[in-house]
Amino acid sequence: MAQLVGADEIESFRIELSEIGRSLRSSFRRHATSFRNNSVVSSAKDVDLDDESVLQWAAIDRLPTFERLRTSLFDENDGNEADGRGRRVVDVTKLGAPERHMFIEKLIKHIEHDNLRLLQKIRKRIDTAGVKLSAIEVRYTNLSIEAECEVVYGKPLPTLWNSLKSMLLELARLPGLQSKQEAKIGIMNGVSGIIKPGRMTLLLGPPGCGKTTLLKALSGNLNKSLKVTGDISYNGYKLExxxxxxxxxxxxxxxxxxxxxxxxxxxxFSSRCQGIGSRGDILTVLTRKEKEAKIVPDPDIDTYMKAIAVEGQKTSLQTDYILKILGLDICADTFVGDAMRRGISGGQKKRVTA
Structure with a gap:
């Protein structure tokens, strides 16, 4: 009988322990959920989101990574708070032309100030999440460039006599008759320098001093016929x-x-040829770190960064942004034109090139 009573007590004690464990786990889950909600609400207050927008962002945050990188809170207000429209969850790949135009007009009303403010907000978001951007330092040491040129006598004008004389000289240079006369011209001689990351470097010099040659050499677009000596490196890696x-x-x-x-x-067309570069990878890391830290970004900045990081789009929000900051939105649907076709002005064409 004593053994039976002892077994009942042990079973009762085991049941009580299991109930206490379930109670503790339930309490822990409630506190953890409350802590996460408070963190999200606190972060949402920093970007001035209402309760509905907080719930919408929480729904976006639960999406798979691929969908989360394409989904954002799109603010339909065009700056007039009295229109009664608010934010809605959208797929940034499905924004129409009127929506893109309205969004850019809201982001950048004054090019001189709003563009800088937009870039500062993007940098602040990246720094807040603790994402470090890659930096490239370009060094060139004792860079010398030579060109081998053919010696030309007289004025090389495209006249009939000069053409005939050139043909005769070419015949005279047949093997065994006469060797070609060449001269070496030094374009650059022992140039050294450093281009620091995160800076805009201005290159000044008179015409013919080698500015274009230096830029082509640093970007790896120099003509193969030129003789180059010296070292060019990107973060310590040589061009080869x-x-x-x-x-x-x-x-x-x-x-x-x-x-x-x-x-x-x-x-x-240029945007599709160049691709999105590293913007997609940066956005992937950024959204992951923000999700881990329970950070709610500015909806407008989030929409902009996601829209310009989508690859394979026929038209992009980046195009509307460039048209706006370069002042080309007034001629966006005008043919570029050329010497035979009427198109945009010379200044506008130069901005399209840049």
Whole structure:
């Protein structure tokens, strides 16, 4: 009988322990949920979100990574708070032309001030999440460039006599008759310097001093016929160790465009050719860190960064942004044109090139 009573007491004690364990787990889950909600609400107050927007953002935060990178809170207010419209959850890949135009007009009303403010907000978001952007330092040491040129006698004008004389000289240079006379011209001699990351460097010099040659050499676009000596490195890696064209780009001073395309089509075509670069990878890391830290970003900044980080789009929000800050929105649907076709002005064409 004593053994039976002892077994009952042990079973009763075991049941009590299991109930206490369930109670503790339930209490812990409630406190953890309350802590997360308070963290989200506290972060939402920093960006001035109402209760409905907080719930909408919480729904976005629970989406899979691929969908979360394409979904954002889109503010339908165009700056007039009396219109009664609010934020809604949208797929940034499905924003129409009127929505993109309205969004950019709201972000950048005054180009001189709002563009800088937009860039500062993007940098603040990245720094708040603790994401470190890659920085590239370009060094060139004892850089010398030579060109081998053919000696030309007289004035090399495209006249009939000069053409005939050139043909005769070419015949005279046949093997065994006469060797070609060449001269070496030094374009650059022992140039050294450092281009620091995060800065805008201005290169000044008189015409013919080698500015274009230096830029082409640093970007890896120099003509193969030129003789180059010296070292060029990106973060310690020489040009021979990687593809420089994937890291840097040289923009020519000549306005070479397809005249039958509009300004918007030209920028969209260029955007698709260049791709999104590292914006997609940065956004992936950024959203992951914000989710871990329970940080709610500014909806407008989040929408902008997600819209410009989508690859394969026929038209992008980035195009509307560039048109706005370059003052080309007034001629966005005008043909670029050329010498035979009427199009945009020379100044506008130069901005399209840049």
């Amino acid at each position: 160790e990687f593809v420089a064209q994937k890291t840097s780009a040289y923009i020519s001073q000549y306005d070479l465009h397809i005249p039958e395309m509009t300004v918007r089509e030209t920028l969209d």
